[in-house]
Amino acid sequence: MNLIPAPRGIERTGGTGPWTGEVRARTDPSLPPEGYRLAIGPDGADITGGTEAGVSWARQTLRQLLGPDAFRRAPVEGTAPEVPFAVIEDAPRFAWRGLMLDVARHFLPKDDVLRYLDLMAVHKLNVLHLHLTDDQGWRIEIGRHPRLTEVGAWRRRTRLGWGEPARWDERPHGGFYTRDDLREIVAYAAARHITVVPEIDVPGHSQAAIAAYPDLGNTDVIDTSALEVGTAWGICPNVLAPTDRVLRFYEEVLEEVLEIFPGRFVHIGGDECPKDQWRRSPVAQARIAAEGLDGEDGLQSWFIRHFDRWLTARGRRLVGWDEILEGGLAEGAAVTSWRGYAAGIAAAKAGHDVVMCPRQHVYLDHRQAPGDDEPVPLGWVRTLADVYRFEPVPPALAGTPHAARVLGAQANMWTELTESRDRVDYQLFPRLCAFAETVWSDLPPPAERDAAGLLRRMDAAHYARLDALGVAYRPPDGPRPWQRRPGIRGRVKHGPPPQE
Incomplete structure (x- = not known):
């Protein structure tokens, strides 16, 4: 059928x-x-x-x-x-069948988010993980801290792709969702039986917040008043200071987040947090000594544990990227395992819930084919058939009681290189269709999956459905001329992705 x-x-x-x-x-x-x-x-x-x-x-x-x-x-x-x-x-195989949509790097207007909820419903996906804050933009209105959007939601220019010499789009970029916008998104999702999981990133990926409120940064190490919202890509060295003031600030942010998002899970990031400023900061070192922490990794864990306790006391659950394992996993926290399977396996064996989203398999910002035609190619080649062979439960957990800790999986769509809805469409589809089947259906092991049959079903019917929905997907024979981005360099990884 x-x-x-x-x-x-x-x-x-x-x-x-x-x-x-x-x-x-x-x-x-x-x-x-x-x-x-x-x-x-x-x-x-x-x-x-x-x-x-x-x-x-x-x-x-x-x-x-x-x-x-x-x-x-x-x-x-x-x-x-x-x-x-x-x-x-x-009936679905997994309870968590998700899409992570990064609206921080490139802002997507509210109507685009509502449209992606419709497309998720078509494919029986039920979790939208909204990545709302990062170095390059803060996208959620917070009444008690208006500069987060007055300043943090806007950057003066944007880097185009990767590589040297750097190329820039000199137009300012930004935008944010009002609290009522987000309530509308949550209600629209709920009507389609989709839960929205907000992400407020701490303690790294926080330069936009520090640009808005410089005292959130490590002021004893750098002049945070000189920082601006990030304009380039990569891991930013400017991270939150481990002070009571910062903790209370983010508690106030999360108080408003909880008013908007009624779902059980709140994502607090916890990934890619450089430790150099903490190593040089007398304030950070004093906190490490006072709390008896195991160095800077322990300080990162201290951040996560604080918000784990805070959210638990309010009937919510913390979920974070797999770096929250560093320095000790917060009690009650769930893990989105992105660097591979290894962290998810360790977390599940330790009794923690896991959402599998390994970059080697389901990072849909990665390129879909080799060659020069792919627009701003990034990462490994992950074809439609490759995504179809993704297995959320790795062999190390399969057949064990720990497998029940795998709540499901999500495909991640980072938007450094996708500046518009059409560009996001191109990266997501048709691969999101294959992903949807891996998390809904009872499929055989990856090596036995009928990828050719999936391609036949796409050709026979599903591409026509996507056409009717107005999705600017990647055609099976390659990008259309207007989908290419000649002259903008990407950053590719060669060879098959490592199996972690």
């Missing part, structure tokens, strides 16, 4: 017939929470979902069966579509 993601079970009950348009839906708690049973016959469709989420996923399956025109925003003239008479029983 060319469905994506592929369902667990399909029983053909007859031929096909014209669609009557009648849908009868109910819930049955004996089914898995997101599971459903969809029965299509001459008189319409009967949907039974474990919850309303299951009903919603069944409707997405029915929508696919109605043909590409079902994905247009308004009906087109023509005869009623033919639908197959069948019974489909389905």
Whole structure:
């Protein structure tokens, strides 16, 4: 039936017939929470979902069966579509089926975020991880600290690609979401049974915040008043100072975050935090001594543990990038394992929940093919078939009790090199379609997966659905002329990615 993601079970009950348009839906708690049973016959469709989420996923399956025109925003003239008479029983493999969208490096307007929620729903993805703050921009309005968006949401120029000599887009870039914008995004997501996980990065990736409020930085080491919102890419040396003032500032930020985002998880980053300023800072060294910490790694862990306790006291759970393992993992924290599988394996064996998102497999900002035509090529080559062979549960956990600690997986879309919705579309699709199947469907081991069958289903039906949705995906035979970015250098990694 060319469905994506592929369902667990399909029983053909007859031929096909014209669609009557009648849908009868109910819930049955004996089914898995997101599971459903969809029965299509001459008189319409009967949907039974474990919850309303299951009903919603069944409707997405029915929508696919109605043909590409079902994905247009308004009906087109023509005869009623033919639908197959069948019974489909389905439920997801993982509870966390996510997309991380970086809106800090390049701001995406609210309507673009809402559109990506629609595209996630089509593919039965249910977690949007919004990367809201970084060195190059702060994207969430905080009432008690208005300079975070007055200053931190804007940079004076933007580096184009990588390599030397540097090239620049001299236009200022920025933007932010008001609190009501974000409430709208959360409500829009909830109506599609998607949870939004906000990320407020500490203690690294914080230059935009320090540019807005210089006393957040290590003022005993550098003149933080001279800092501006980051304009280039890479790991920035300017990190938060380990002071009570900084802790309270971010508590006030998070108090407003919790008012906007009702979900259980709050992401606090914790990644790529250079320690040089702390090594040179008398204030940081005094904190290490006073707390009896194991050096600068212990100081990073002290930051994370503070917010782990703070969030736990308010009924929430901290999740962070796998660097939060350095210096000791915070009690109760979950890990997004990005540098490979190793950190996720260690965290799961230690009794912590894990979301797998290894850069070797599901970093969708990485290039999709070798050659010079790929726009601003980055990282390793990860084709549609490569992403289809991604397995969230690594062999070291498979078949053990620790496998239950893998909540699921997410694909990560970093936007240093994707300055517009069309550029993000190109990087995400069609690979996000393959990823969606790996986290929803019961697939065989990676070496046995039918990647050719996925490509046939894409060609037979799903590209036409993406066309109807207006997605500027990468065509299977390469980028269209207007999708190329000649003259802007990327940063590629050669050879197969290491298996960590």
